Amino acid sequence: xxxxxxxxxxxxxxxxxxxxxxxxxxxxxxxxxxxxxxxxxxxxxxxxxxxxxxxxxxxxxxxxxxxxxxxxxxxxxxxxxxxxxxxxxxxxxxxxxxxxxxxxxxxxxxxxxxxxxxxxxxxxxxxxxxxxxxxxxxxxxxxxxx
Numbered sequence: 001x002x003x004x005x006x007x008x009x010x011x012x013x014x015x016x017x018x019x020x021x022x023x024x025x026x027x028x029x030x031x032x033x034x035x036x037x038x039x040x041x042x043x044x045x046x047x048x049x050x051x052x053x054x055x056x057x058x059x060x061x062x063x064x065x066x067x068x069x070x071x072x073x074x075x076x077x078x079x080x081x082x083x084x085x086x087x088x089x090x091x092x093x094x095x096x097x098x099x100x101x102x103x104x105x106x107x108x109x110x111x112x113x114x115x116x117x118x119x120x121x122x123x124x125x126x127x128x129x130x131x132x133x134x135x136x137x138x139x140x141x142x143x144x145x146x
Contacts, residue, residue, distance in 0.1 A: 005126025
């Protein structure tokens with residue numbers, strides 16, 4: 001089954017897609033936020049035969065919800081309502097800094113890092129989610145928090 005990973009942002013949404021074996025995650029083009037973004041995600045999920053979706057949950061460092069986490073939860077609920085697919089939330093506290101560090105190590109320019117950041121963050125969220133599912137075979141999408 002293919003899994004769609006989403007890095008929620010107020011301006012852009014990073015997207016990544018797993019292979020059918022749920023081993024590899026590949027970035028997809030970043031989606032600009034608009035009034036049609038959930039429709040675009042639903043179309044993409046249908047076209048790519050996605051079986052579940054994971055949305056990164058940007059918790060505060062103490063593990064509680066801040067404004068962005070509340071927005072990500074609402075976004076995930078809209079996606080679940082539109083696609084009728086199970087949507088999981090996955091703690092993404094470290095993915096943005098991980099993505100930035102990897103791009104700095106790759107010696108990418110500031111402009112190139114800006115272009116790639118959201119997609120790479122979505123890949124990191126999805127890869128971590130897939131690894132967690134492999135480690136716990138009983139863990140299946142329930143629309144809950146992982």
